[in-house]
Amino acid sequence: MLICCKFTKEKDIIYLSHIDMLRQINRAFRRSDFDIDFSQGFNPHILLNLSPPVALGIKSTAEYFTLRLKSLEENFIERFNEHSIEGLKVINAFYTDNNPNYAAKIIASEYVIDCNNCEKLDNEFKEINKSDFIIDYTVKGKKESKEVKDMIFSCSAENDKIKAVLATGNKNLRADRFINTLNQRYNLNISFKDVVKTRQFAEQDGKLVDIDEVIKC
């Protein structure tokens, strides 16, 4: 039996890497004393799958994991949250028999970015993926550039907030790199702390659909 959970990554743990998050979730399970179904190999481990990683430093209210359990657990959410570290909290959960495979299905994420007086840029943002959008970044001390307009599904500005939907998963555009380019291009002063990942999407009939609609109990 699988339990699918939607969880948050906020506060200090925004600085935790994906692999460290995995370890923390594992330990919270063990502390909660759930009847976990372990793998059968030489080193038995918890059967846990996570949605694609969120960039270091970015808050998220829409992360997902699935866990294999031996039986239904009462008060799963309360027990997990009581034993989890601050900032990592399950906000929704349901049981299923088949692995929904979040990692494979998710292709995009929505980011909401605080940015004062950004409304005036709304028209430009809406056209942002019509022409080249080049991000500059550094990997292991080496400077790289990449054209990513195909990885921006949409971008708009309203009420001091920018909303951007960016590619996630195999084709991935990191939110921090996206905002760095926005800052340079439009002379903005957005910090990664102003960004929250709020939704993740899968593709259905050629359209982006909220993953909560695609995978549900």
Place this chain on the structure above:
Amino acid sequence: MNLDNILINVEKPARYTGGEYNTPDMTKEHKIRYCLCFIDVYEVAMSNLGIQLIYHNLNNDKDIVCERCFAPWIDFGKALKENDIPLMSIETKKPLKEFDVVGFSIQYELSYTNILYMLDLAKIPYYSKDRDESFPLLLAGGPTSANPEPYADFFDIIMIGEGEEVNIEICKIYDKFRGNKKKILEECAKLQGVYVPSLVETINNCPQTKVTKRIVDDLNRPLYPEKPLVSNLEIIHDRPVLELFRGCYAGCRFCQACFFYRPIRYREADKIIDIAKNLMKNTGCEEIGMCSLSSGDYEGIYKVIKELYPLTSSKNINLQLPSLRLDSYTKELTKSTRKSGLTFAPEAGTQRLRDVINKNISDENIKNTMETAFKEGYKTVKLYFMMGLPTETQEDIEGIVEIVKKIKYIYFTVTNKKNLTITVSTSVFIPKPLTPFQWARQISIEEMIEKTNYLKSEFKKMKNVNYNYHGADTSMLEGIFARGDRRLSKLIEIAYNKNCIFDGWNELFKFDKWLEAIEESGTEATHYLREIPLDEELCWDYIDIGTTKSYFKREWLKALQGISEEGCFKICKGCGANRLGECRLQKGDN
């Protein structure tokens, strides 16, 4: 740049952000705010049981809130300096300078420059004499307190021995005489285990006032961290630890820990089992470790393993058993632990030299143990040896190669296979204070290189044998500081000014800068590495650890004659450690 922007640009920012599971309440009402510092990175610091013990006990005191601060890795340190942000605690990001008391745990000679690195980042003057009441009271403790002279000038107080209780007592005195540093120091100097360098007269760099090591006479009294901090990122020993007992029966003559942590004190098996259950429940870790200087010598080890094994295996928790000496290794122990690999430390290549160092392991022991282990399915063996031991000859170095050959042969006869992997590690013997070998000479860099080259060429000829060795240059430096005196604080300062930090990390060790610093400070390196005459006053003679100097002398002379001495499991050998507290002899068969 603000802190958030710095964090996002440094390696592993979670080292500095805290928020670990089991973090105590930092907002409780308190009288004293203490910052516990460790002069290495987070992953090393959080693996240290001492840090967890002190942190836990301080935070459990109703008047104290204890936070942590670990040496920032070079990227974060540089960013703090460039942005003029003073070094701060992990929990509440309070600058070190604003704490009442700041305590450093100093584990290792090659981390001494990191004391200055952290003080510099915290904007606290290096020398105790330059700090008035407006700065926190600076304490030091840890295993290097067996000879704290090289860093004595930097600290107001040095705690010699075990710190669980004395840290709290110092905090209470601090609070009582707050604002009067002189009075605080005078009052603290009256506590057992407290050394106040500024109040002590020295002659020829040797302090003249006796300081008796502090011990915890009953291990059940200080609280054991049953809710230890669970690190957010992967650390070196990523598991909660069960301390079985303190001290060691074996009496290996090179080993400082053996004598420094005597008298031998037990934690009862039932208590350990209880602690283990709580640790599993409170941490959720995949592994649980046992810790003591020689876990295999713990009298209740079978009981502990027998009771814990079903509990851990049903939850897929790996029960780790480190620090086993060869002779205690039996079939029963191997059965209960996962066959991840076998680690043994014969330390010397021949029986003669093992008698000199008093490592009571015979060739027969090695043979029997290996046979047992290979029958149980072990396929990898790690062996540790020392080079440069007193009276060592080329024959002893060749003996290391012989042992490896023998083990390979045993594996082949037991399994009829040749797929055994052996990793041999050698380190350089460094004479440590408060051991029978404290008078011994340390071999020169040239000798170290010669011996290492010989082993390198021999092991190159063998299949599936990996050879690791300690750097000759770092060993020399460690030797200087191990038996160093107060004059070396200048050397540490000059080396730090030449940007020597994290010297224990190979990639950051700058030997050329150290050589310059040694010259500029006028340090005579050979003075600290020579054989010391038995009648010379030693700069750590003022420390009374229980074990007497006459016992060390006896042992040293026996060593030179190649006479070994059995461990003190059942019969007291009169080392003197029981002057400080009851020493536990074993009651039944182990």
